[in-house]
Amino acid sequence: MTSTISRPRRSTLAVPGSSQKMIDKARGLAVDAIFLDLEDACAPAAKPDGRRTIVSSLNEGGFEDKVRVVRVNDWTTPWTYRDVVDVVGNAGSNLDCVMLPKVQGPDHIKALDLLLTQIEKSEGLEVGRIGIEVQIETAQGLLALDAIAQASPRIETLIFGPADFMASIQMKSLVVGEQPVGYDVGDAYHHILMSILMAARAHGKHAIDGPYLAIKDLDGLERVAKRSAALGFDGKWVLHPSQVDTINNTFSPNQGDFDHAENILDAYEWCTSVSGGARGAAMLGDEMIDEASRKMALVVSGKGRAAAM
Numbered sequence: 004m005t006s007t008i009s010r011p012r013r014s015t016l017a018v019p020g021s022s023q024k025m026i027d028k029a030r031g032l033a034v035d036a037i038f039l040d041l042e043d044a045c046a047p048a049a050k051p052d053g054r055r056t057i058v059s060s061l062n063e064g065g066f067e068d069k070v071r072v073v074r075v076n077d078w079t080t081p082w083t084y085r086d087v088v089d090v091v092g093n094a095g096s097n098l099d100c101v102m103l104p105k106v107q108g109p110d111h112i113k114a115l116d117l118l119l120t121q122i123e124k125s126e127g128l129e130v131g132r133i134g135i136e137v138q139i140e141t142a143q144g145l146l147a148l149d150a151i152a153q154a155s156p157r158i159e160t161l162i163f164g165p166a167d168f169m170a171s172i173q174m175k176s177l178v179v180g181e182q183p184v185g186y187d188v189g190d191a192y193h194h195i196l197m198s199i200l201m202a203a204r205a206h207g208k209h210a211i212d213g214p215y216l217a218i219k220d221l222d223g224l225e226r227v228a229k230r231s232a233a234l235g236f237d238g239k240w241v242l243h244p245s246q247v248d249t250i251n252n253t254f255s256p257n258q259g260d261f262d263h264a265e266n267i268l269d270a271y272e273w274c275t276s277v278s279g280g281a282r283g284a285a286m287l288g289d290e291m292i293d294e295a296s297r298k299m300a301l302v303v304s305g306k307g308r309a310a311a312m
């Protein structure tokens with residue numbers, strides 16, 4: 004499997020596959036991942052041109068410091084097969100992942116996996132290198148999460164798609180990612196985010212939060228991003244260059260947390276080495292640290308190091 008799973012994905016930039024101008028601009032943005040979109044940002048009549056633009060842009064290059072992803076249309080449309088065959092067949096060696104929207108069950112993933120394998124074989128590409136990014140944005144998708152997450156070793160991310168999800172469950176809010184008016188007993192997204200995170204962690208995938216559509220509202224973006232970051236999500240989508248810094252910062256451990264994590268690792272290592280491995284717990288100031296603290300510290304320290312790469 005490709006090494007991109009170990010790369011940070013704090014920010015994933017959405018770029019319409021039909022806009023050469025926006026694709027060109029995206030090359031210079033400091034995002035960890037980019038997806039060129041053949042789905043909702045590309046009108047039906049623009050899809051054939053969009054495929055051609057995406058192929059030539061990927062082959063031209065300039066995105067090698069990012070995870071390079073193309074979002075195809077979902078399997079209920081007439082476009083998925085042609086999206087995958089054209090893009091992967093003609094630019095497969097310059098692509099890291101295919102993003103599949105509106106995944107409703109493991110069969111959607113298995114169909115994409117088989118198609119990718121056949122294209123890789125016929126084009127002489129390394130079989131299994133291209134990963135799959137999965138969008139969970141329907142009630143069916145959420146209920147089938149565990150089976151979906153295990154449907155292919157190619158899967159690298161489980162992504163929450165708030166806009167389609169809210170429509171799918173008929174949530175009474177028109178502001179994507181915000182709490183529905185009248186629901187004042189907690190966070191209406193908690194169950195959804197936690198379910199996606201559980202499936203991602205149970206199966207070793209990245210958990211990614213989707214878009215925040217009010218692009219001028221950076222405070223709102225930060226508030227919503229902090230919610231999934233606090234739970235443990237790895238990153239969030241970015242729709243506009245103005246959102247990049249907020250998202251990169253929110254999903255990087257802050258310096259204080261990073262230093263604290265490194266101190267825990269140092270203290271734990273020192274304690275186990277002076278005791279010849281006999282002691283499993285140590286003190287760091289007033290804090291007792293043990294093997295579980297070491298694992299938590301490794302997560303924060305690992306994310307901090309990856310973000311600095």
Ligand code: GLV
Nearest residue numbers: 164165166167213
């Ligand atoms: C993203 O695709 C969403 O529906 O929010």
Ligand code: MG
Nearest residue numbers: 104140164167
């Ligand atoms: Mg969607």
